Amino acid sequence: MLINEVQEYLNIEDVNKYFGETKVLHGLTLHIKQGEFVAIVGRSGCGKSTLLRLIAGLETPTNGSIKMQGEELCGINKKIRVLFQEARLLPWKRVIDNVKLGMQKENTSIAKQVIHDVGLEEHNDKWPDILSGGQQQRVALARALVAEPEVLLLDEPLGALDALTRIEMQQLIEKLWLAKKFTAILVTHDVSEAVALASRVIFIDHGKIAMDIAIQLSRPRHRNNDFTYYEKKILDQIMGNAESVIEDTKKLEYAI
Known part of the structure; x- marks a missing residue:
């Protein structure tokens, strides 16, 4: 397979999403390679779960396009499956x-x-x-x-689990991803989890990509100095954006 063919596996181009008059995603563009493990982090309400639902076909973009292997994704696609935070089993x-x-x-x-x-x-x-x-x-x-499936979407699937069970599930997901070679897209609030699992971490802030960083760590991953470096780099970006928003709000209040 040619390099450019790999790069064009999942293309999200200039996607906007409104809910009523509220704009959740702002011209978001993201390219995901086949077989990548991408983690999406950000504060609540930043648009990360909305993006996952758009890829899953559970929502449709207001405008822009989402394509897989050059074909527009329209509705539910059998090549894509979702794992939600709740197991949603039939009792x-x-x-x-x-x-x-x-x-x-x-x-x-x-x-x-x-x-x-x-x-x-x-x-x-x-x-x-x-x-x-x-x-x-x-x-x-x-x-x-x-x-x-070719693509597995993980929407905070471990958020309700205790710490030990969460680590065990992280290891299981990584093991299955390595064995089955599906493309994985994980939405999580946990930066440590993102670094532990992903080959690439995307930080979304106010509906836009504020950071896109490759995690260049060997597997299995250990929480050593290199691991901590990536955690801190991502957290610094998140906290820096938060401080910027607070400062802008203070300036606005002062002006009023």
């Missing part, structure tokens, strides 16, 4: 049947294999409500991956 279906919901054509052996991949092979016939929160997210992850 009246057992684990394996919840996973099968992600399949175009039901196949029990494939479903069992993916359940094995997420470490729940002994839970095939259990009901969701007896599983822990981390186990439920593993089921949701298996359901998202069972159809072998």
Whole structure:
């Protein structure tokens, strides 16, 4: 595959998104390579989850375009799956049947294999409500991956988990990404999580890209001085933008 073909895998060009009169995304342009792991960080309301929903086909841009391999994305695309913060399992279906919901054509052996991949092979016939929160997210992850999507969108999927379970899930997601080679786009408030998982971190501020940084760390990643360098660099940018907004607000109040 040629380099320019890789670079043109997922193209978001000059996208604006309004909700009523509120403009959430401002001419956002982003190019994602096939197989990349991209993390999107930013404060609440900055537009990061809106961007993910646009890629997923759950929302449509007010204007601008989102293309995958040169074709406009219109509505839900079977090549793209989403893992949300809530597992959203059906309580009246057992684990394996919840996973099968992600399949175009039901196949029990494939479903069992993916359940094995997420470490729940002994839970095939259990009901969701007896599983822990981390186990439920593993089921949701298996359901998202069972159809072998090309793109996995992760919308704060670990936000409700305890610290130890969160680290375990980070390691599992990284392991599956390396093995299955899908393109991953993670939305998170946690800068440490972004650095731990992503090959590239995007900081969105007020609907615009304020930072785009490659994370050049070997895998598996360890929280050493190099790791801390990237954490601090991203946090400094986030806090710097926040201080700039506060200062501008003070100037406006003074002028009034």
